[in-house]
Structure formats: C-alpha cells, structure tokens
Amino acid sequence: MSRTTYALRPTVDAWEWQLRGSCRDADPELFFHPELERGAARQHRDAAALAVCAECPVLRQCRQHVLAHREAYGVWGGLTEDQREEIWAARTDRRRLRRAG
Numbered sequence: 001m002s003r004t005t006y007a008l009r010p011t012v013d014a015w016e017w018q019l020r021g022s023c024r025d026a027d028p029e030l031f032f033h034p035e036l037e038r039g040a041a042r043q044h045r046d047a048a049a050l051a052v053c054a055e056c057p058v059l060r061q062c063r064q065h066v067l068a069h070r071e072a073y074g075v076w077g078g079l080t081e082d083q084r085e086e087i088w089a090a091r092t093d094r095r096r097l098r099r100a101g
Helices: 003-007 013-019 038-056 059-069 081-100
Strands: none
Touching: 003 059, 013 038, 059 081
16 A cells, blocks of 8 residues: 555545635625726725635635645735735745755
C-alpha cells in the first residue's frame, strides 16, 4: 500500500465547509466587481461583501482556502483582492529576507 493513501479523503469532506458559507444566500455580484468598477462604488460593494463575511461561520476555512489557492478575484474569506495582494506580497518579502539572511 502506498504511503500517500493515508492523506486521501473524499472530496466532499475537503469542500463541505463551502455549503455553510453566508455568501451562499447573497447575490454573487456582491462579491465580484464589474469590469472597470472603481472608487466609491467599489468601496461600497466591497464593504457590503465584507459585512456578509464578518457574520460567516466558515470565515476561517474560506480565508485559508483563498490564501492557499491564490484566488485573484472577488471578496473571499473577509478579504478584498487588494488585501490579499498585500498579504501575498508580505509573504514574498519575508521569504526573500530569509533567503538573503
């Protein structure tokens, strides 16, 4: 028997948390900006999406997923696209510093 088989599990177990997301009952357009949306309109839409996330019972799992899989678009895990980019950039900077040190 392969040593890796212990890590395999049914797909439903890995993704079941998504069924409990607060976003499932919200308008999907709230979480993804229309093309060329900028300024106050985008800030208001993001704030409304983040309010849904703030009450979500699976916020932690969603955030872990989106940061691990580098989802580039939309509000996920209580983070906007710009917030995720900042997190990823900070991680990259820390890795560079460790390698240089």
